[in-house]
Amino acid sequence: MSQFILHKENTRGHANHGWLNAHHSFSFANYYNPERMHFGVLRVLNDDSIDGGMGFGSHPHDNMEIITIPLAGAIAHKDSMGNSAVIKNGEIQVMSAGTGVSHSEFNANADEQLNLLQIWLFPNKKNVTPRYDQQTLDLAARHNNFQQILSPNADDAGVWIQQDAWFSLGKFDEGFETEYKIKKAGNGVYAFVISGEVTINGQVLSKRDGLGVWDTDSISFKANTADAEVLLMDVPMELN
Amino acid sequence: MQTTILYIGRDTEITAVMNRLLNARPEWKGLCVCKDEEAISICAEQQVDLVLLGNGIEPSSETELKNKLLSLRPELKIIQHYGGGSGLLYGEIMTALS
Numbered sequence: 001m002s003q004f005i006l007h008k009e010n011t012r013g014h015a016n017h018g019w020l021n022a023h024h025s026f027s028f029a030n031y032y033n034p035e036r037m038h039f040g041v042l043r044v045l046n047d048d049s050i051d052g053g054m055g056f057g058s059h060p061h062d063n064m065e066i067i068t069i070p071l072a073g074a075i076a077h078k079d080s081m082g083n084s085a086v087i088k089n090g091e092i093q094v095m096s097a098g099t100g101v102s103h104s105e106f107n108a109n110a111d112e113q114l115n116l117l118q119i120w121l122f123p124n125k126k127n128v129t130p131r132y133d134q135q136t137l138d139l140a141a142r143h144n145n146f147q148q149i150l151s152p153n154a155d156d157a158g159v160w161i162q163q164d165a166w167f168s169l170g171k172f173d174e175g176f177e178t179e180y181k182i183k184k185a186g187n188g189v190y191a192f193v194i195s196g197e198v199t200i201n202g203q204v205l206s207k208r209d210g211l212g213v214w215d216t217d218s219i220s221f222k223a224n225t226a227d228a229e230v231l232l233m234d235v236p237m238e239l240n
Numbered sequence: 241m242q243t244t245i246l247y248i249g250r251d252t253e254i255t256a257v258m259n260r261l262l263n264a265r266p267e268w269k270g271l272c273v274c275k276d277e278e279a280i281s282i283c284a285e286q287q288v289d290l291v292l293l294g295n296g297i298e299p300s301s302e303t304e305l306k307n308k309l310l311s312l313r314p315e316l317k318i319i320q321h322y323g324g325g326s327g328l329l330y331g332e333i334m335t336a337l338s
Contacts, residue, residue, distance in 0.1 A: 027331040034338065037331060044327060060254045062295030062324035099296045100251035100324060122322060127296055 002216035004201060005039070009208035012047070019054035023047040025192070025210050039190045039212040040237035041163055044120035047208060049113055050075075055106030061097035065121040065161040067150060068093040068105075069169075069231070071194060073114035079103035083132045091136050092149050094159040098128035117192070119233070123162040124240050133159050137169070146170040146180055146232060166234040172198070172223035180232060181218045188214030188237045196228030243337065244287055247272040247321065248279045248305070249294025254324045258294065261326050268333070276305045283312045290336055292321035 013024035013031030024031045025045035026038055037043075043064075055076070068075065074088035079095070080102040087093045088108075095101065107114040135158065141147045146168035149158040158167070166183045182189060190212045191198075193205045199222045200211050213219050214237050221230075245268055247258045255272045262270025271288070273279050282288065291309060293302060306318055319336050322328055 028327055030330060032331050032334050034335065037335065043322070060251070060257055060324045062249070062251065062254055062322075063320075064323045097324065100254050102253065120323065120327070126320075127298075 002201065003214055004203065005212045006203060007036070007210035007212075009206065012208070019051040021049040023208070038122075038239075040188055040214070040235045041122040041124075041165065041239060042119070042190055042233055042235045043122055044118065045190075045192060045210070046118045047115075048118060049115050050107045052107055052112055052114075053110040056104060058102050058104045060100060060102045061095070062100040063123060063126050064097045065123050065163050065165075066095045066097060067119040067121070067159075067161070067167070068095075069117045069119070069149075071115045071117060073112050073116075074108040075114055075116060076106045076108040077103060079132060081130055081132055085134055087134050090139055091134055092159055093134040094132070094150065094161055096123065096128055096131040096162050098123075098130045098162075101130040101132075117231070121161065121163050121165055121235065122239060124164060124236075125162055128162050135159050142170050144170070144172055144176050144178075146178070164236050168232045168234070170230055170232075172196075172228045172230070174223055174226040174228070176228075177220070177222045179218050179220055182216065183234050184236070185217070186236055186238060187234050188212060189219055190233045190235065191219070192231045192233070194229040194231060196223065196225040198223050198228045198230055242267060242269040243289045243333075244269045244271065245290045245292060245333065246279060246282055246288045247292045247294055248274070248276065248297065249321075249324075250274055250296030251294070251324075254295055257325060258292075258321075258329075261329060276301060276308075279305065280308050280312070283309050283316070288313065288316060290333065291316060291318040292332070293318065294321050295324060
């Protein structure tokens with residue numbers, strides 16, 4: 001029997017720092033909710049809006065898989081591995097922090113708002129060599145399809161990370177129905193609605209709602225509106 | 241009353257950041273070191289409520305370190321700190337102390 005947890009948009013943690021308007025699906029920084037610590041190895045799902053030219057100065061990370069997906073605008077990234085890049089909507093960035101890495105993240109545009117999802121997963125192996133990657137995604141491939149954008153395998157579609165996790169993005173026409181099969185036994189799926197309204201396993205979800213489903217090998221999906229866009233995060237439910 | 245938190249990690253930059261973050265909160269006293277011997281010495285000399293294991297600690301070193309710290313203070317809570325910064329720190333500590 002499958003189990004689920006529903007996180008409505010307005011129950012997320014919220015911190016407005018002026019230049020940064022952040023919504024946290026799970027406990028993060030000063031937002032602490034013992035009922036919202038993680039979904040399996042998914043520890044952080046931040047929905048950040050950053051004013052033009054503003055951002056996070058150099059700061060360190062370790063032992064975390066950090067995935068950034070710009071939803072609007074572009075982010076300028078620099079890190080201690082020598083990477084310097086701009087990642088824009090339609091691209092994905094991944095950083096395996098491993099033994100330690102420092103980076104800065106700024107809105108690359110002075111006159112445009114940046115909206116991004118930043119997702120942190122616990123790694124399946126501690127103290128790996130830090131690694132950075134980014135990819136441009138084929139936007140057409142996600143029309144009425146869950147396009148794989150991340151996996152554990154370097155030779156598979158999308159970026160790869162140090163965890164048995166698969167991410168997929170889809171953009172759907174109204175009324176489109178499909179089923180998503182979970183990639184690995186013991187994994188669950190956390191669905192995050194980027195836009196529109198969808199129904200997953202009978203639960204109606206609106207923009208920025210999240211639904212975690214586990215103890216199942218698949219989920220049912222239906223797009224209720226024409227602009228439905230969803231991120232699926234297929235992650236191990238057991239912490240390493 | 242302050243909660244004394246001992247952080248051990250191998251990266252000096254992250255250790256300095258952790259020192260700043262932990263001591264930024266008046267309810268916490270942060271002691272942050274890179275070497276196991278320093279951590280053991282601190283635990284032998286003063287009350288420590290919580291230990292955060294940071295980056296770069298090899299598995300064999302981690303086991304030995306935990307054993308030595310617990311032999312000094314059997315009631316000590318030892319947890320893994322992930323992320324290397326402020327994002328998860330408050331939640332990790334609140335969960336460990338609750």
